[in-house]
Amino acid sequence: MPEPEPEHESAVHYTEAADQQVRTLRTRYCRLRTGTGAPVAELEAVSLRVRFGAVAVDAEGIGGVETEPDYRRRGHMGRLLRRALAGMAQRVDVAFVSDGIEGVYEKFGFVNAVAEGVLVVPVRAVERATGGDAGAAVPGVRSGSATDLPAMVRLYNAAHARRPWTLERQAGWNRLVARATWQPGSQILLVHAHGALTGYAVLEGRAFGDPVGAVVADEVVAQDAAAAARLLAALARRCWQSRVSEFTLREPADSLVGRVARHMGCTEQRGFRPGGGMMAAVLNRDALVRTLEPELRRRAAARRQPDPDHDTALAALQHGDLVPDDTALVRLLLGHWSSGDAEAVGAAVPERYRALCAAWFPGGGTASLPVPYAHRLDRY
Missing domain, CATH: 3.40.630.30 (Gcn5-related N-acetyltransferase (GNAT))
Structure with missing residues (x-):
């Protein structure tokens, strides 16, 4: 007897289950289901507190991503990720992926940010x-x-x-x-x-x-x-x-x-993996930069002299006039890149902001910013 055909894509709908506690992490289950309630695809949005230097920010991580065999290669995972990320953006300003398939999450604004x-x-x-x-x-x-x-x-x-x-x-x-x-x-x-x-x-x-x-x-x-x-x-x-x-x-x-x-x-x-693991994406640029302003000022203080362009540069960073690429921004904020690394791949920094950006984005492993690191026992 032949297997029944999966229901048409238009009959698939999105749901989010209430938060649940899983091994000390709050977990929200994001799902696609058919009109009859059969599972199509699922992922977990895990609530985290992640460090950007001296500041810890609320974030969510994506894990447990799976599509049922009968529904694979039909675009359902992309649809699920878009809906889940839209919901995450209402709660947090940055998202993470500990481990994933190379070439998938890059399409949704994620970039490898930890070696x-x-x-x-x-x-x-x-x-x-x-x-x-x-x-x-x-x-x-x-x-x-x-x-x-x-x-x-x-x-x-x-x-x-x-x-x-x-x-x-x-x-x-x-x-x-x-x-x-x-x-x-x-x-x-x-x-x-x-x-x-x-x-x-x-x-x-x-x-x-x-x-x-x-x-x-x-x-x-x-x-x-x-x-x-x-x-x-x-x-x-x-x-x-x-x-x-x-x-x-x-x-x-x-x-x-x-x-x-x-x-x-x-x-x-x-x-240094090109993709697929230890990835991050900026969901709300303006809010994230505002949250991290104390951290940026801490890094800039290492220069031991005030910069008259600091507030102007901060506003430019928030609005995307400075470092307009969000994937470059998250690498810079986490210390995966220094400002010199970004410029080496074409992310130009205006001359008036170059010294300040060098202090804001010194790269990990410097006196003002440790190496970014994802400890094995915290991966989800």
């Missing part, structure tokens, strides 16, 4: 830096559990408070990989000093019985260099026990832990 990076640390480098034996136990390091998450969240927010793209973790945050049959889930290492948490590491879990091919830390956060060194030594010990010569650290190179790893000796591996 993917890891640090690869040799065990021998840690041994030389600490003067210890990689196989010896590291004093003050112990295993942790989900009960330690509140203190870990406070330490994480303190360490990454001004890092662009970083999500501000809320009370009750728990995006650790759960333990399941044959899988140990995320593993936690903690360092304490004087009764207070000073550092932690979250290790990527492997399936039980898998051959050990790598030791990977999804994140390592420390309050001071001593705690960072202990955690790196503990990771080196894990490698020594598994007969692995190096470990991978998913942390930005300009973080405290990243700087300690660089001092010990490591290799940074960074990739």
Whole structure:
């Protein structure tokens, strides 16, 4: 018996379900359905608080995008995205995509705005830096559990408070990989000093019985260099026990832990994808620039002299007379590009605003703006 033909596109309608709490994130379900209520396509709009330097803004992220097999290649996903983005623009001024199909989201104003990076640390480098034996136990390091998450969240927010793209973790945050049959889930290492948490590491879990091919830390956060060194030594010990010569650290190179790893000796591996992941789109340019005005003034203050054109330039930025391309603007605001990077690809800056734009948009990894980074455990 042949399969019934899908209903005509005109019979498909759009719905949004009420917000629901999913793993500490508020999630709105945006759907296309047929006249009889059969599902056609669906996506999730996740509520986030995302950093643009020292300022955290309300945003929404797109995830869980799916079209039912019988309705694919008929334009339904584009229709759903347009309706969902129109609704998002009524609530927030910027949207994000953690992971997507390359060549799709670019059509809706999204652009890659974060580089993917890891640090690869040799065990021998840690041994030389600490003067210890990689196989010896590291004093003050112990295993942790989900009960330690509140203190870990406070330490994480303190360490990454001004890092662009970083999500501000809320009370009750728990995006650790759960333990399941044959899988140990995320593993936690903690360092304490004087009764207070000073550092932690979250290790990527492997399936039980898998051959050990790598030791990977999804994140390592420390309050001071001593705690960072202990955690790196503990990771080196894990490698020594598994007969692995190096470990991978998913942390930005300009973080405290990243700087300690660089001092010990490591290799940074960074990739700049053309599309499909770590993407952002400006939904309401004027409102976003107004919200970020304190952040732009903070960056400009690094020049230590007032600029008489600041207010004029800010108005030009809001109205699109300065950096008219929204995809360039979001890259500049997040620090994926510096003003020099933008000019190198044809985004001309008027001479009178060039010095101010260099301060507003210094690029990530500078004294006034850390590298933009999307931590693995916050991806949705």
